[in-house]
Amino acid sequence: MTHADDTGGGRQAPEPDDEESSDKGFFGRLFDAFAPSEDEEDDGSPQSRTPPGLLNLRRMRVEDVAIPSVEIVSVPVEITLEELVDVFKESGLTRLPVYDGTLDSPLGMVHLKDFALRHGFGGHTSYDLREMMRPLIYAPPSMPIGVLLQKMQTDRMHMALVIDEYGGVDGLVTIEDLIEQVIGQIEDEHDTEEDKFWTVEQGGSYLAQAKTPLDEFEDEIGMRLVDPEEEEEIDTLGGLVVLLTGRVPTRGEVIPHPAGPEFEVIDADARRLKRLRVRVPDTRDE
Template identity: 65%
Template sequence: MSSNPDPSSPAARGAPPSEYETDEDSPAQRPGFFARFFGAETSGTDPDDEVLPDDPSTPQTLGPRLPGISNLRRMRVEDVAIPRAEITSVASDTNLPDLVQVFRDSGLTRLPVYDGTLDEPIGLVHLKDIALSYGFNGGDEPFILSESLRPVLYVPPSMPIGVLLTKMQADRIHMALVIDEYGGVDGLLTIEDLIEQVIGEIEDEHDIEEAQPWIKEEDGAFLALARAPLDEFESEIGLDLVDEEEEEEVDTLGGLVFLLTGRVPARGEVVPHPSGVEFEVIDADPRRIKRLRVRLPSEAAE
């Protein structure tokens, strides 16, 4: 039997083994729920099997994906992961007060930890481990973040989310980093992100309601997040903002503005569209656009 490490494990990427990787954390021999579920499911017939995107005879335009068990087969990691620009992470030399502040500001319970840059991840830190080991006032124990790390999975963007969900359950690791072809970090997702593709949005008592992708103002303009889905916004305003060739290049309003300018526009800049629509950059930093105000031509606004 081969002794090569799992390519998705920290050891395969040169990360040091975590103190949490003990026999107690080894996956049980009995297959997990999702492994048993998939095994049972594949033995029967499923109407969705006829519309899998891997079938070369099947049209690729499946439309918006609603929650459902078929998403575990037809969706890939890249369809679910949050982009690199939105990942909240901490450096391995972060002190306890700064770490606690990041937990407070983000509202997250798990954070990826990197050595130098995010492209060199070494594990994740869990809020519960910090609270139980050190408390939030520091205590008397010296704080060393690297001693509190748990392992994190490393997965390619093309992995089916059903496969990843089964692996997360078996390995008892609830966070994965998406690794691109050059070994850099391209995104992040958790086990909750995957389960939501089956049963819909999961919200607990600590979740803060996410802002709507856009709101319509009294003058007929729209105040929109740059990550608002472009196809949904086109349906809202009744205008086509991209042609068939450009549809493959952009998915969001911010991506459309990048396409129009060829650069990251500055805050306050107004970017005109050939249709007469104007995009005003309300909030941006040197790397990305955050919010836009979209003004429609008078006939479209009416």
């Protein structure tokens, strides 16, 4: 997972004006550098306009980017070593929240690196998940993402649980989710390959990128999803879903198509769709 290092690039950084500025962290200083001062007005010129990505640090809230609790992959503290290995393998994740009883009683998180160092190279023979747990950050849904990003960078933690007003877990957000709101989507070696727009899941449903070319997916399922007059306007699956709803739907929403398929939003933010699960009529669960 990508994160930024606050390095001086071989040059000595200027002395901070006070202790508060030295504690802001990389992202706090980055935002301050681009934000207009009190005596500056945004007249629309390139010199005075704040980059859109940096504006997201203040105007977007944690609830706008967090995945909902129903999609969180987590493990109970009493999970066995073999079961934990299976969860890491099946999810492809490197960090998993750990809970006691239910996810509303979180204890921390387990990192794949810590697990591998203890049990993957002929290391410790005794297994105790509590010994490997790291702390988590807890954030309210209304917190600006810039505040959480700065806290993550300061505390050197890459995962936060979103806690609602009743103390329950409402969602999860990673530092990568937050950075993507500023610089765009981050692709790594575990992300879907550029030319692999969808995969067929067990049961026959499709896990597809929202940018999947619509005509290619129609050929795959043998079904037309847009009328001829709409073909020139809609190029992707994500565009089709936005057309069906008239807006950008949120994670967890299921959008039916008049022809029978269902589109479930798996990953999205306030601005765009990212991944969809598509169930076609002959493979949908009865």
